[in-house]
Amino acid sequence: MLRVEIEMFSGRPNPVWMLTDADAVQKLLRLAAASPKGVSKPGAGFDGLGLREVRIERFADDEAALRGVPKAFAVGSPFAGDPKAARELAKAFIETMPKRSDVKLLQHELTPLSSKLHDLALERLDRLFRDPPRPPQPPPKPPSNPLRTTIPDEKCGQCQYEVSQYNPGFWNNPATQPYNNCYNYARNWRTNTFAQPGRAHGAQTSTMACGTVTTAAMADGLKKRCDCLSEKEWPRRLMALVIDPGWDYHWYRHQRGGFWGHKPGSTAARNTDNSGVLIVNPETCNRGGYTDFCGYFYAGKSVVIN
Incomplete structure (x- = not known):
């Protein structure tokens, strides 16, 4: 039995399924x-946004x-010893994605398997190898x-807000x-639940668009930028929301020093973008x-996420 996971999303759970056919x-x-x-080795490849x-x-x-x-291993890394083989192996595993999984996983509630998701994964894999990123660089000193x-x-x-x-x-x-x-x-709150906008208040959405994710996040207590928070909400954060239209969302947080930090999905937190450049403007x-930039938000101490 194999567990296959396409490491490609940031906010919603990654596509994952169990392959049970022995042959x-x-x-x-x-x-x-x-x-x-x-x-x-898992986690040793590209660590930015996207597949x-x-x-x-x-x-x-x-x-x-x-x-x-x-x-446990990974395929599909452009930094592998043989990138061509890594790409072909990744395609072979992606092709096993079922439209409906006999083994139901919790991730399927937010990321159901489908032919559209299968095609998106192959397209994103091609994009990764068509324009390979630079190898990971040591992060700048904080x-x-x-x-x-x-x-x-x-x-x-x-x-005002806090950095x-x-x-x-x-x-x-x-x-x-x-x-x-x-x-x-972005909220600076470790919940160990892979937090979803709106879930703590019964307002979670499965529609990945600026309007729906914004509404869900505001149900958690976020305010749009320039809707000032009082000192009672200290510490206050400045967050930014972007959308992969129809598929996923991603958040950034403004850091001390004038740059922005973020954490794509289950991967490491960093302060650089997909080109390895320090993020000074999300x-x-x-x-x-x-591709869709949705805007900036404040999060005060009363914002509860889960």
Whole structure:
């Protein structure tokens, strides 16, 4: 049995399914064994917005091991030893996506499997290899002052909000990273629930558009920028929302030092865009397929997410 996950979304859960056909499993594992340079360690590839890799994990302990195929591995990384093989292996695994899964997973409630999702994954895989990103670079050193700072909002007259030190280490540990997403990071609240806009207040949406996600987030208590929050709401955050139309959302948070931080899905928090450039403007940075910029929001201490 194999668990297949396409690491591609930021806000909503990734497409995931269980492959239970023994013959199909062995065929795919043999393909991977025949192309060891196309196999990567999970999380070692592209880490920006968009399709990042396809992750595979074996669950049965009585299956014969194949040389070069670990229990958990990834394919589809443009940084693999053999990028062409990595791409072809990723296509082979994506092709196994069922329109309906016999094994129901919690992720299917928010990310149902479909032919449209299958086609989108293949299109995003082609995009990743058509315009390969630069290899990951060491992140710049964060500011030395760890304290929050209250600053005036240059766009909104008398409004103020707080910026805090960029602290990716808080998010990028095994007990936190896989269970918190961009919404957690932007709100600066680790819930370990892969928080969804509106879910804490019965207002969650499955329609990925600026209007619907904005409405869901405002049900959690977010305010549109320039709707000033009082000092009673300290610490207040400035967040930005973008949309991959019809498929996903993504959030950023303004950090101390004038740049923006974010956390694509279950991957590591960072302050760089898809080109590896420090984000100083979420409206103009490289966001991959997240083409719709929806606006800025304040989040005070009364904002509850889940």
